[in-house]
Amino acid sequence: MDKSFPLSGWGSVAVHAGHKQDPNYAHLVPIYASSTFVFDEAEQGMRRFSGQEEGYIYSRWGNPTFTEAENKIAALETFGIKKNGLALEAKGILHASGMATITTLLLSTLKPGDKILTHYSLYGGTEEIMSKVLPSLGITAIIADLRNINNAVDAIKKDKAIKMLYIETPANPTIQCVDIEQLCELAKQNGLLTACDNTFATPYLQQPFQFGVDFIVHSTTKFLNGHGTAIGGILLGTDLDFMKTGYLKWQKH
Numbered sequence: 001m002d003k004s005f006p007l008s009g010w011g012s013v014a015v016h017a018g019h020k021q022d023p024n025y026a027h028l029v030p031i032y033a034s035s036t037f038v039f040d041e042a043e044q045g046m047r048r049f050s051g052q053e054e055g056y057i058y059s060r061w062g063n064p065t066f067t068e069a070e071n072k073i074a075a076l077e078t079f080g081i082k083k084n085g086l087a088l089e090a091k092g093i094l095h096a097s098g099m100a101t102i103t104t105l106l107l108s109t110l111k112p113g114d115k116i117l118t119h120y121s122l123y124g125g126t127e128e129i130m131s132k133v134l135p136s137l138g139i140t141a142i143i144a145d146l147r148n149i150n151n152a153v154d155a156i157k158k159d160k161a162i163k164m165l166y167i168e169t170p171a172n173p174t175i176q177c178v179d180i181e182q183l184c185e186l187a188k189q190n191g192l193l194t195a196c197d198n199t200f201a202t203p204y205l206q207q208p209f210q211f212g213v214d215f216i217v218h219s220t221t222k223f224l225n226g227h228g229t230a231i232g233g234i235l236l237g238t239d240l241d242f243m244k245t246g247y248l249k250w251q252k253h
């Protein structure tokens with residue numbers, strides 16, 4: 001998005017955010033069906049690989065089509081939110097599915113011995129990761145009824161190994177809701193990372209970043225796609241260093 005021409009309305013952001021004028025004047029970003037990108041000269045390739053120059057290298061790391069979707073969804077999830085008087089910034093990373101997104105989030109933030117506190121009503125695939133995949137990696141999920149804040153207070157008080165609060169609200173398929181603001185405040189007081197699956201609400205109805213959530217995940221397969229034509233997911237975060245490098249400064253334990 002051209003920052004000299006700010007988009008003030010939600011509808012304008014939904015349509016225009018993330019869009020860069022196509023060199024051939026296509027009105028929508030074309031689908032760049034290219035695994036790899038070519039360089040003008042070998043030295044340019046070296047500059048790109050070493051991070052001295054911005055530019056596309058390999059589509060798993062970035063592709064102009066993905067970039068537009070990532071920037072658009074980040075703009076919607078941060079629309080109208082201010083932090084310390086400045087517009088909140090987030091970075092999005094598209095994934096092949098919602099489950100790929102959730103797996104990336106958990107594997108990049110938790111390590112053996114860590115615990116994760118979550119609500120008992122989650123999307124089946126996420127519940128399976130929590131109860132079957134994480135334990136095999138030495139990570140334990142504490143599954144509680146987080147509609148009652150006292151359950152979260154008790155769990156956190158009892159267990160210093162809890163590193164993350166993970167919620168999905170409204171949950172699929174029960175539509176159960178938990179209080180993002182209250183839980184996030186508690187999590188922050190106790191130094192926990194916080195993540196919210198915002199698939200069902202979409203940023204149109206709910207913006208978890210407003211309540212200080214660190215990470216948002218979506219199965220873009222659902223409402224964000226809207227047409228039922230493609231499986232996808234996105235991970236969004238406001239710690240821009242982490243989103244670029246995968247390294248969490250706070251995680252020194």
Ligand SMILES: Cc1ncc(COP(=O)(O)O)c(C=O)c1O
Nearest residue numbers: 097098099123172199219221232
């Ligand atoms: C809330 C929620 N999160 C995650 C997922 C998983 O997403 P995907 O099917 O794109 O892997 C789903 C899928 O139904 C979902 O409803």
